Every structure is written in structure tokens, then in C-alpha cells.
Amino acid sequence: MKAIGFKTSLPIDEADSFIQFEKEIPTVKGKDLLVKVEAISVNPVDYKIRKNSLKDKQQDTPKVIGWDAIGTVEATGEEVTLFQKGDRVFYAGDLTRDGSNQEYQLVDEHIVGFAPKNIPIEQAAAMPLTSLTAYELFFDHLQLSKEKDAGKTMLIIGGAGGVGSVAIQLAKKLLGLTVIATASRDVTAEWCKKMGADHVVNHSNLVSEVKSIGFEQVDYIVDFVDLNQYWDAIVELIKPLGKVGCISDPTEPVKLNQLKRKSVCFYWELMFTRSMYQTEDMVEQHHILNKIAQLLDEGIIQPTLNTTMEGLTAENMKEAHRLLESGKTIGKVVVKF
Numbered sequence: 001m002k003a004i005g006f007k008t009s010l011p012i013d014e015a016d017s018f019i020q021f022e023k024e025i026p027t028v029k030g031k032d033l034l035v036k037v038e039a040i041s042v043n044p045v046d047y048k049i050r051k052n053s054l055k056d057k058q059q060d061t062p063k064v065i066g067w068d069a070i071g072t073v074e075a076t077g078e079e080v081t082l083f084q085k086g087d088r089v090f091y092a093g094d095l096t097r098d099g100s101n102q103e104y105q106l107v108d109e110h111i112v113g114f115a116p117k118n119i120p121i122e123q124a125a126a127m128p129l130t131s132l133t134a135y136e137l138f139f140d141h142l143q144l145s146k147e148k149d150a151g152k153t154m155l156i157i158g159g160a161g162g163v164g165s166v167a168i169q170l171a172k173k174l175l176g177l178t179v180i181a182t183a184s185r186d187v188t189a190e191w192c193k194k195m196g197a198d199h200v201v202n203h204s205n206l207v208s209e210v211k212s213i214g215f216e217q218v219d220y221i222v223d224f225v226d227l228n229q230y231w232d233a234i235v236e237l238i239k240p241l242g243k244v245g246c247i248s249d250p251t252e253p254v255k256l257n258q259l260k261r262k263s264v265c266f267y268w269e270l271m272f273t274r275s276m277y278q279t280e281d282m283v284e285q286h287h288i289l290n291k292i293a294q295l296l297d298e299g300i301i302q303p304t305l306n307t308t309m310e311g312l313t314a315e316n317m318k319e320a321h322r323l324l325e326s327g328k329t330i331g332k333v334v335v336k337f
Helices: 044-052 121-125 128-141 162-174 186-195 203-212 227-237 256-262 284-297 314-325
Strands: 002-005 019-022 032-042 069-076 088-091 104-108 112-114 153-157 178-182 199-201 218-223 238-246 265-268 305-310 332-336
Touching (some): 032 088, 032 121, 032 314, 044 314, 069 104, 069 121, 088 284, 121 284, 121 305, 121 332, 128 238, 128 265, 128 284, 162 186, 178 203, 199 203, 218 227, 227 256, 238 256, 314 332
Parallel strands (some): 153 178, 238 265, 305 332
Antiparallel strands (some): 002 019, 032 069, 069 088, 088 112
């Protein structure tokens, strides 16, 4: 089968930052599915791992990454109970295993959902990782519910990105929150409004921008960009007894003690935790993806696809990574095989 990978971590403009190669189709066993991949989407985690995982290293067999896919089950392991051959599925994969930038992939059934039926495959491919991230943060960690939280305020830092685009919709449609999203350009501000944000503010002057639209403090804040950059603003804007959630990667220590005076709770979210540690509740990702598929099929949330490329090639993978590394992407980038 065809695969796209790399043997060492290189800048994306280098000739061998991605290479095409042939490898054997893997044998399926246990609780794994063998999926014939039809489309994938690219996330910031992809370029971060490409840039850092093989820095100053060279390996003989190319490393295959990619964490978002839609495809068809070609075969099942002997312990599989949730799926059968021919099922259309989507998933975000496992950091500890080969990724989706290849024609066939092995994936544990517990982190796989039945794909949406009423939207094109490229739109569905854009959704797993970002939807799981936002859903786990809101419902597993922050423990939000429409019954107790409708009408409360949430500030979403990074509203036009992949996770932010889903988070805005979940916050509005499933929780009834008043959503304030950050964006710095007219085109990203319009995207946030399209996703359902009630207010859009410029993140360059976050405190003054939020206060200028009538909010001295907010109930919930989620950071999808850079916790270090916005920490002081978060400390000032969060209400007493509020909650803060984060998915970004701080490069400097975070002064969590600054939240103590307000008795604010802080939560990390990493979508890969369940699969990395084989947690007892790993199958929750199967259930969440099925819920997301239903929401998409019923039109309650809309796909966040913004750019589609045709063909599993090294050049398409390079271009997708260039786009994400620019920091200016809106919504999701998908490669359709």
C-alpha cells in the first residue's frame, strides 16, 4: 500500500520533509479494525510531531503520522464486537501507533465511531479530533450541562481554529451559553459568527475588548491557542468559582496559584489520553463520535471543513502542513484520497 511519512524531522520546505513509500498492509487481530482510508484531515498536532519527534534522528523506516480519518472497515480482529466489514467509520487515532497518512490503517474499535451518513466524506473527515477535544473538555472535564449552565458566558480563545469552530457550536447548540470568541481578522471574525458566536473580540487586547462589549467577567474560559500569552487576561476575566479549560502547550510555567483567590478550577484536555493509557473508559470515544455523527446528520452542528486537497501525495501533505504552520488557517484542511 501507499503511505506518506518522514525519516527525520525537517522544515516543511525541505525535499524530504515528507516522502512517499510502499509498505505492507498490516494484519488485523484483537480489538483492531483494518480500515481502508478514504480521507484524512490535518491538525496542529501533525506538524508539531513532524517537527519534533525525529529531531536530530534518522530512522530507516519512515514514520507515518496523521490523526483524523474516515474510511471503510476491510477486516476485523477476532475480539471486535462493535463493527463489521463494510462499516463506514471515522476516528482520530492513537498517538502511539502509525497514523492515517496511508491507504490502510489499524485502529482500536473503542476509539472509532460510525461515520455520518448525510454529509460528504471530506466534511466528515474534518470532525473527529476537534469534536472529541471540545466534547471531552466541555462534558467530561468542565461538567457543563444545559440544565444548569444555559445563559452563562464562555470566552473561547481561538474561535476560528479547528477546535474553536466545533466548541462554538457545542457551546451554543448543546449548552445554550452566551459565546464570546476571539479572532484578529475580518475573515476569522466572520467565520466565528457563522459558527454561532454571539460576540467576537480581538485577542490582542483581550481584557479591554471583553469589557467593552459589556462583560466584566465570564463564567468559563477555554484556551485553544497559547496559555502563556493569555494567562493574565484569563486570571482577570474569569468569575469567582468559574472554570478554565486548556488544550495548548505552555512553554513556561503557569502560575495556577493566581486562581486560588477566586476558587477557580483548571482543567487540561488531551484527546489522546484515553488511547495512550488504555483507560477503562476508552470506549467513551466511540460513544462521543457516534453522538457527533448524529448531530452532523441532523444538521444541529455543521462541518468545519474549509480547504480540500485531492490525492494522497507528499506534495499535498507538505501543502497542508504549510497552511497549518502559517497560523492563519480557518476551520479544517482535508486531504481526500
